[in-house]
Every structure is written in C-alpha cells, then in structure tokens.
Amino acid sequence: MHGSAMAIWQTVHSVRLQLAADLSDLDHDQWRTPSLCPGWDVHDVLAHLVDTARTGRLSFVRELIAARLDFDRANERGIAREKRSDPLETVAALRDSANLTRTPPANLATRLVEVIVHGEDIRRPLGLVGNYPAGAIAEALEYQLRTPVSFGGGRERTAGVRLIDRKTGTSWGAGDDGEGEVEGDAIDLLLAVSGRQVDPQRLTGSGASRLAAAAGPPADRAPRRRRVKR
Structure with missing residues (x-):
C-alpha cells in the first residue's frame, strides 16, 4: 500500500534529520570516504541531498536547461553549489532544509528513494546503521x-x-x-x-x-x- 503524501514527507523529513545527527561527529578524513555512488565521496552525497531538498519543480527545470539537459552535469552543479568547505556546515544545511517539501516533477516515491538509498550510500562505507520505516x-x-x-x-x-x-x-x-x-x-x-x-x-x-x-x-x-x- 502506498503511503499518503503527508506520510511520505514525514518519513523524508525524519530520515534527513537522523542523517544529519549521524554525521555530526565525523572526523576530517571520514568525509573523504568513497560512498556507494561511483565517483562521489560521502561529502558529495550529502551535498547532493541538500541540493535535492532545496530543488522544486521550477528550479529543477531551470537547472536542467542550464546543464543542457544533462542530468549528470546538473548534479555536479548542484553539489558544487551546496558543498561547503567545512563539512559540518553542509550537515547544518541539510538540517536547515530537512522539513522542506520541494520536489522535481516526479513521483513522490522518488523522495523516499533519494533519502533511503543515498542515506545508505553514506552510512555503509562509514560503518553507520540506518533505521528506515x-x-x-x-x-x-x-x-x-x-x-x-x-x-x-x-x-x-x-x-x-x-x-x-x-x-x-x-x-x-x-x-x-x-x-x-x-x-x-x-x-x-x-x-x-x-x-x-x-x-x-x-x-x-x-x-x-x-x-x-x-x-x-x-x-x-x-x-x-x-x-x-x-
């Protein structure tokens, strides 16, 4: 049974906040740990999550056009925009964005995929255990x-x-x-x-x-x- 939009957003918000809490005490070297996403370290994935949390329908279209309809390029630009020099500031950005309900023009289930899969992209290489409904x-x-x-x-x-x-x-x-x-x-x-x-x-x-x-x-x-x- 598919959850309601409210239930999905409640889960997304909770998972974002829990991830921010889990990452609040990493040491400097841990931030360079390769994630499960080829080519991205855990800080990159965190910045991507901040970017997607802040991206709505109009901004998604605008950024995709700016990237010449290249999704990978759009993702790179989003990471560059949201990745702070101090990783803890990126963590704070995720915490500040956690309760947003913005989404690209896609099925709302993609927000669950985003936070759960990317959460594990970060957690597993770091030896952290996630808890998802x-x-x-x-x-x-x-x-x-x-x-x-x-x-x-x-x-x-x-x-x-x-x-x-x-x-x-x-x-x-x-x-x-x-x-x-x-x-x-x-x-x-x-x-x-x-x-x-x-x-x-x-x-x-x-x-x-x-x-x-x-x-x-x-x-x-x-x-x-x-x-x-x-």
Missing part, C-alpha cells in the same frame, strides 16, 4: 522495480529475478523457470535494484550473482565519474 523501504523498492534504469530506477536489473524479503516473505517478480530467486532484507534488495553493490552475504539464492552483476562494479573499482542513480 519498513513501509517506506517497500514503497521505494516497488517504485524502483517499475522504473527504467535510464530514469534512475532498476527495472532491467531484475529481469528474470524474483525478489523475496526474508523478514516478511513479500516477493516481487518471477524467476526464470523457478530459478533466479534472491532473498534478503528489503533494504538490501532496494540497494541492489538501485545499482549499488551489496555484501554478497546479505543476499542469497540462485539469482543473487545475476543481480550483483547487474548492479555493476563496486564503487572503489568503478570509473571515476560524477554519476548518481536518483
């Missing part, structure tokens, strides 16, 4: 499953794969001839579908290696580039 993870996953990779989703990555949430037994898709099953926690399934490398021990089943291959190389072995999947 189960319903929000499921809604973000369902959105990614029906959205093409070219639009920031992961539909093609799960062709012939059946995903199973090991905690609830909820499943999505159908494996090829009874094969291609991937079982894991919903948050790990969401990350893999979104193109992130997940610890192989977190995903099991005959389709786990197929999904991992579709997600691409680990961030530390990927080409150095400014690209983000949502």
